[in-house]
Amino acid sequence: MNLKRFIGRDFVTALVAVVLGLLAGAVLMALIGRHPISGYVYLFRGGVMSIERVGNTLATATPLILTGLSVAFAFRTGLFNIGAAGQMLMGGLCATAVGLTLVLPKPLLLTVMVAAAILGGAAWGLVPGLLKAKFNVHEVVATIMMNWIAYWTVYYVVPAYFKGAYLETESRKIPDAASLKVEWLTDLFNGSYINLGLFLAVISVIVIAFIIDRTTFGYELKAVGFNRHAAEYAGIKADRSIIMSMMIAGALSGLAGATFYVGYASNIQIGVLPTQGFDGIAVSLLGGNSPWGVFGAALFFGLLHSGKGFMNAMTRIPPEIADTIIATIIYFSATSVLIERNWERLKRKAGGVK
Amino acid sequence: MWTIIVQVFPYAMAFTIPLLITALGGLYSERSGIVNIGLEGLMVVGFFTGALVISKLELNMPGISIWLGLLAAFIAGALFSLLHAFACISLNANQVISGTAINMIAGALTVFLARNITGSGNILIVHGLIRRDVPVLSDIPIVGRLFFTQVYATTWLVLALLAVSWFILYRTAFGLRLRACGEHPQAADSAGINVYKMRYIAVMVSGAFAGLGGAIILVTYSGEFTGTVSGLGFLALAALIFGQWKPLGVLGATLFFGFASTIANVSQVIPALSGIPGILLKNFPYIVTLAVLVLSSKYSQAPRAAGEPYDKAKR
Numbered sequence: 036m037n038l039k040r041f042i043g044r045d046f047v048t049a050l051v052a053v054v055l056g057l058l059a060g061a062v063l064m065a066l067i068g069r070h071p072i073s074g075y076v077y078l079f080r081g082g083v084m085s086i087e088r089v090g091n092t093l094a095t096a097t098p099l100i101l102t103g104l105s106v107a108f109a110f111r112t113g114l115f116n117i118g119a120a121g122q123m124l125m126g127g128l129c130a131t132a133v134g135l136t137l138v139l140p141k142p143l144l145l146t147v148m149v150a151a152a153i154l155g156g157a158a159w160g161l162v163p164g165l166l167k168a169k170f171n172v173h174e175v176v177a178t179i180m181m182n183w184i185a186y187w188t189v190y191y192v193v194p195a196y197f198k199g200a201y202l203e204t205e206s207r208k209i210p211d212a213a214s215l216k217v218e219w220l221t222d223l224f225n226g227s228y229i230n231l232g233l234f235l236a237v238i239s240v241i242v243i244a245f246i247i248d249r250t251t252f253g254y255e256l257k258a259v260g261f262n263r264h265a266a267e268y269a270g271i272k273a274d275r276s277i278i279m280s281m282m283i284a285g286a287l288s289g290l291a292g293a294t295f296y297v298g299y300a301s302n303i304q305i306g307v308l309p310t311q312g313f314d315g316i317a318v319s320l321l322g323g324n325s326p327w328g329v330f331g332a333a334l335f336f337g338l339l340h341s342g343k344g345f346m347n348a349m350t351r352i353p354p355e356i357a358d359t360i361i362a363t364i365i366y367f368s369a370t371s372v373l374i375e376r377n378w379e380r381l382k383r384k385a386g387g388v389k
Numbered sequence: 390m391w392t393i394i395v396q397v398f399p400y401a402m403a404f405t406i407p408l409l410i411t412a413l414g415g416l417y418s419e420r421s422g423i424v425n426i427g428l429e430g431l432m433v434v435g436f437f438t439g440a441l442v443i444s445k446l447e448l449n450m451p452g453i454s455i456w457l458g459l460l461a462a463f464i465a466g467a468l469f470s471l472l473h474a475f476a477c478i479s480l481n482a483n484q485v486i487s488g489t490a491i492n493m494i495a496g497a498l499t500v501f502l503a504r505n506i507t508g509s510g511n512i513l514i515v516h517g518l519i520r521r522d523v524p525v526l527s528d529i530p531i532v533g534r535l536f537f538t539q540v541y542a543t544t545w546l547v548l549a550l551l552a553v554s555w556f557i558l559y560r561t562a563f564g565l566r567l568r569a570c571g572e573h574p575q576a577a578d579s580a581g582i583n584v585y586k587m588r589y590i591a592v593m594v595s596g597a598f599a600g601l602g603g604a605i606i607l608v609t610y611s612g613e614f615t616g617t618v619s620g621l622g623f624l625a626l627a628a629l630i631f632g633q634w635k636p637l638g639v640l641g642a643t644l645f646f647g648f649a650s651t652i653a654n655v656s657q658v659i660p661a662l663s664g665i666p667g668i669l670l671k672n673f674p675y676i677v678t679l680a681v682l683v684l685s686s687k688y689s690q691a692p693r694a695a696g697e698p699y700d701k702a703k704r
Contacts, residue, residue, distance in 0.1 A: 063498075067505045115485050117426075166679065170686040175426065175485060176630055177682070179623045180675040187675075191668035308620075316489050353504035358497030366472065366490035369482045 045323040047378060048371040052321065053335070056364030060356055069352050078357070081345025082338040088345075090227025094299050096337025098123070100236040101291030102315025103322060103329040104243055105284040109174075110324045111247060112280035113260035118163060118178025119288040120312025121185035122156040124303075126289025127296030128189050129155030131206055131303045134213030135197050141212045148213060149235065149293050156289015157282045159185060164281025168274040174281065182308060190305045197303075205304040215298030232294025237330075239287060244326035256280050288312065317365045336361055393659055397651055398535050399520070402544055403610050405647030407432070407602040407618075410547045411625035412632065412639045413554055414598025419634060420558065421591030422571040422584075422694040424484040427473050427491030428599045429622025434469045435462035435600025437499035439607045440512040440614035447515055455518060459543070459604045466600020467593045469495065474592035478585055481698035492622075500616040512614040514607065518543060543605045550598070555636040567591055571692035574699045584699050599625075627678050633690045649674040 061071035082092045102119040109116035116122075129151040137144060163177035197206040215230040247253040258266040259276040267273045291311060296303045318336055322328030343357040367374070411428050418425040425431075443458035450457070472494070476487040504510040520539040527537035558564035567587050569577040574584045602625070603618055628646055632638030653670035656662040662670070 063501065117485075117489070162679075166683060170683045171689075172679070172682040172686055173630070176627050177679060179620075179627065180679050183620060183675045184672050187668060187671040190671070191666070313489070313493065316486075317493065320486060353501045353510070355497045355501035355504060355510075359494065359501050362490060362493030362497050365493060366476070366487070369486040369490050370476045370480045372480045372482065 045325075045328070048374050049321050049323060049328070049332070049368065051374045051378075052364050052367035052371065055367045056360045059363040060360040063356060063359060064352055067352070069350055074346060074350050074352050074356070077346040077349045078339065078342040081342030081349075083342075085225070087225040087227045088341065090224030090229035092334070092337050092341040093224075093233055094228035094230060094337075095341045096333045097230070097232040097236050097298065098291040098295040098309075098311045099314055099318050099333035099336055100330055101239060101287050101294060102311050103318030103333050104236075104239055104326060105287035105291065106315045106319035107322065107324040107326065107329050108243055108247070108287060109280055109284040110319060111253075111260050112256045112276055113263065114164075114167065114174050114277065114280060114284070116160070116163075116178060116281065116284045116288075117175055117316065118159065118181045118285075118312070119291070119315040120308040120310075121178070121182035122159040122285045122288035123292035123295065123309050123312050124182075124185040124189055125159045126152035126156040126292025127303050127309075128185075128192065128292075129289070130293040130297045131197065131209060134209040134297055135207055139212075144213055145215065145231070148297060149290065152289045152293035153286045154289070156292060157286040159289070160281040160283070160285015161278065164278040164285075167281065168277040182312070186306075186308055189303065193303060193305050199302065204306060206302045208301050209297055213297060214301055215294060216301075228299050230294065230298035232298035235290060235294060239290065240326045240330050243287070247326065252279075288315070291315075314361065317361050320365055320368045393661075395534060397648070397655060399539060400655070401644075401647040401651040403541070404650055405643050406541070406544050406547045406609070407605045408621060408625050408628060408646055409602075409640060409643040410550060410605065411599045411602035411622060412628040412643055413547075413551060413636065414595035414602070415626055415629045416595075416634060416636065416639055417554070417558075417567070417591040417598070418595035419629065419695050420571045420692055421567050421588045422574055422692060422697065422699065423474070423477050423588055423592050424488065424696045425470075425473060425592065425595050426485055426488035426623070426626060427470070427495075428488075428595065428625050429618060429620070430488075430492035430495030431466045431470055431596045431599035432603035432606070432618045432622045432625075433492075433495045433499055433616070434596075435466045435603030436607055436611075436618055437503060437512070437603075437614055438462045438465035438600065439604030440503075440514055441506070443514045443608070444512050451516065455516070455608050458514075459601060459608065462600040462604030463597045464600075466603070467597035469600070470592050470596020471589075473596070474589050477698065478588045478592070481700070484696055484698075496617065499614075503614060503616065510616055514612055517610075517612050518608045541609050543609060547601075547605070551636055551640060558636065568692070570699075571694055574694050575701075575703065578699075578701065588699070624674075630691075631678055631681055633685065634692060635690070645677075646674050649677070 064071040064074045083089055105119050106116050130148040133148045133151045159181055163174045163181055166172035166177045167174045193206045194203050199205045199207050215232050217231055220229055255271045256276050258271055259273045263273045314336060318329055318332045322332035339357040339360060343354040346352055347354045411432055415425055415428050439458040439462040442461040443454050446454035446457060473487050473491050476482040477484045500510050503512055518541045520541055523537040527533045566582045570584050570587045578584050606618060624646055628642040629639055632642035656670050
């Protein structure tokens, strides 16, 4: 298959899915008696109208880039990582634990925290990977179980060791030295939530793109994803690839946890599975499972999420419209066959078949 | 020990029943070859529809409104599952992705609508189902005390659906055909079975049952639509696999989850359990599930064609 044409078609599919999703959102807005165009105007203005809001959009997109990357990476090996939420939670817990315990100069402390988050997430990805490779336990069920184990672990560990000053349900605030927020960046964006996590996310995109497209290791992972048995026949250790793939996916989600809990936020709450974990699936799908596609999709979803509050305030359209739009986009990406079929038909009609 | 069982049992059953009916729905779908991880979302749809219908009707029609709500949830679940059926059966979409989309759409759309109706996004119903004693049967020793004293009518509705499902799946031509579609759809097709139709029916049953499950949560222990069933749909999916895709296995698995979760919740008041840290008790069901999946992986009874789109041209 011609590579250039393949990318082009993926892009068109994604674009059509986005347009259909936005249309569905418009219909919903109209159904409840609000004006769709003004709704969208406020939604997008809420995301980009000031330098501070742009910063917030980027900060909202940061964990999404990483969870999207996590899901996409596992997908390349034919694995469905529905456990990004739990991995993210564990990453966040590890980073918070280090940040609240160690007293070190900021650069060193942040390095240790990020490493802890990566390890925590990787451990949470390793278990389903091992179970899949050695015992053929379906990773969807295993990662769902791991999500709940993470949920209850945080539920008990945070109040026991890192209890907040006022509330039982959240950890203490991390000190400034342990936050991924840095002064020059915050000032640059007029006091927004933007933090160093964005750079970590961009570096991750570059590294993962390199691994997938330019290394033997990445090639092996993809081969296992296409056909595990054929890959094994060709001498690739499929078991090892599956374990490594889930571990790296977990590590990426763990990093997402760090950018969220010690970057965007400054404490960790109990009793909540982060929605970014599930949104990561959406990001990965819309991005066609490619690292740069994920990057673009995460920015788009970040925009929807950061603009929805403003839209709600200005038009009283419930903020869940953003989630509905995202969900609809995913449904249309999942049924992209329909789009592709019509696209081909359209091209034939136009007489532009090449 | 007996008193603990008697005390815990009603709570455990209340938790088990929605799980059981949802897992049973999943069983139809997976036995026909369609993996349905959208169960969570379909439960939410039933949860929402039930709350909406009951809250609108309960003033004028007390009593019957609860049953109309359950019926509406049943139908809404079936209709909503058509989205999944259409994507997976007619368009050969990836079933896990489509299921994820169902979960996300259901979660967002219902809260969106609820917020538009009530402002807060929660819908409260004033009256739920009332626990009743079943006359005569409640006098039977042991069994009567556990199953016929202070039970919800929905418990018996669901157990009856379980029995009927077992009969349909294993004792009727329809059930045999449905299972054939999940094992070897090409063979089923060549025997004259319309694979697409069977799968559509199965997915709709799974949606209807999951919708009912969501509404049962509402009328038994929740009383309020909150926008989420907090992972029960995923747990039902795990119970389905834990129960090896068999009705009685699913019953056992959901009972296990029901009891394990309830015991974790009441452990503080039971002296024998209060010494065990909560973190262990809460995680116990999930860790056991993983362990069971590891142990049973060699003998997995998964429907052979589950998760694969049916392609007529393939041998």
